[in-house]
Amino acid sequence: MLMADVFDAPSHGVPASLTTVCLGMIAAMIAAETLGAINFWRPANRHYGWFSAAQVIADTVVMCALVAGLHNYVETTTWTGLIIPIVAGSLRFKLPGALLAWAATSAFLPLVLSRGERPPAPGDLVFAVIIHLMVAFISGTQSGAFGRRVAELDQAKDALKHQASHDPLTGLPNRNRLAEFADSKIGHQLTCLLLDLNGFKQINDSLGHAAGDEVLRQTAYRIRACIGAEDLAGRLGGDEFQVLLPHATPGGADDLICRLREEINSPIRVGDNFVTVGVAIGSAYRPSGDEASLDALTYIADQAMYQEKRRSRKSAQGQPSPYDGERTISTEIGFPHEAA
Known part of the structure; x- marks a missing residue:
């Protein structure tokens, strides 16, 4: 102007x-x-x-x-x-x-x-x-x-x-977050692992729910420590967990399963006690180009997990085994610190 x-x-x-x-x-x-x-x-x-x-x-x-x-x-x-x-x-x-x-x-x-x-x-x-x-x-x-x-x-x-996408007890993603993650990988390869703890009910019954909560938290921490930065682990509810691996081949998933077994089977300290739980793991693999949904992968992994449970029961022949369902899982109360 x-x-x-x-x-x-x-x-x-x-x-x-x-x-x-x-x-x-x-x-x-x-x-x-x-x-x-x-x-x-x-x-x-x-x-x-x-x-x-x-x-x-x-x-x-x-x-x-x-x-x-x-x-x-x-x-x-x-x-x-x-x-x-x-x-x-x-x-x-x-x-x-x-x-x-x-x-x-x-x-x-x-x-x-x-x-x-x-x-x-x-x-x-x-x-x-x-x-x-x-x-x-x-x-x-x-x-x-x-x-x-x-x-x-x-x-x-x-x-x-x-809060809407994570489990409040373990801090792991919940079902909704796992579903979002899987939807973003449609058309790409994806391995789904389903984990179910063995012997968890005995810990709840013998030591109380607070001890069971600590076992779940420690298990979540160990699962998270085993997976890679681009993988996602979540809790489905109860003592059931899920791991999604977007870049793992079936052979790579087998290596991770071995590490998960070793970590989860290690004694967990709960107050003055040490407890151990086993884990049954089922897996499902979706190759690139396949558009199988997470529900479909979860169903396949769930069937594989229960087949493992049945095989463990048959092979145990009545002997305690960390992979043998609720009746044979080792739950050790008051495990000596020196031995641990």
Whole structure:
């Protein structure tokens, strides 16, 4: 508007220096809005903070140039326009951003008001600086409170999302999360392992449910320690667990099954006692290009798991075995620490 001579310009017309300043202001505004659009559409951008800082700097430069232009060429004092970069700084960087913008505009304001044919009235500069400082504190503190509120809401949302997709006892993903993971791998190879603990009921009956809960937590920890970063282990309920392996071949799954048996069969400390549980594991493999659902894989793995249980019962011939179902699983109470 200054460049277009909308205001009451001096009689000699708009000087070339003012036109140059106005073109620079327009360029800074375009750059600031471009960065703002990038931040709006890509809030997770790693340059978000730098782009925001560039916006605040551009806002400060433009408004300072506007105040200077109006004061020097139109003899109009518009120091209230410097509130805009202060508020912009508070929105992007809370109280520190507001105070930095206030410091920059307060250092600039005396240089502008001291020039021109009409010097400011006594106290105008002090009044402007104090008003700007009040705006900085009010907008900065409110922006900080709003930011904390948003952060609390985000934390609550994340907590609710975690509760909806994870088992509260073991912290492992639940059925819903396992199903989501499997759906994202449709058409790709996937190995499904189904694990069922043997002897868990005896621990609950003899030591109580608190001991059983500790066994489940320790088992979940051991399963999680055996699998890779791209695999997913979850608890289906009770003493039944599921492991999804998106990159494992049948041979690789067999190696993992051996490690799982070794880890789960190791004694678990529950208070002053040591207990052991066995585990039956069934597996199902889906090759690439196959679109078998997780339910179908789980059914196949479940059949394989119970076949293993039946084979274990027949081969044990009445002797205790860590793979032999509920009636023969070893549950050791008060196992000596030295022996462990």
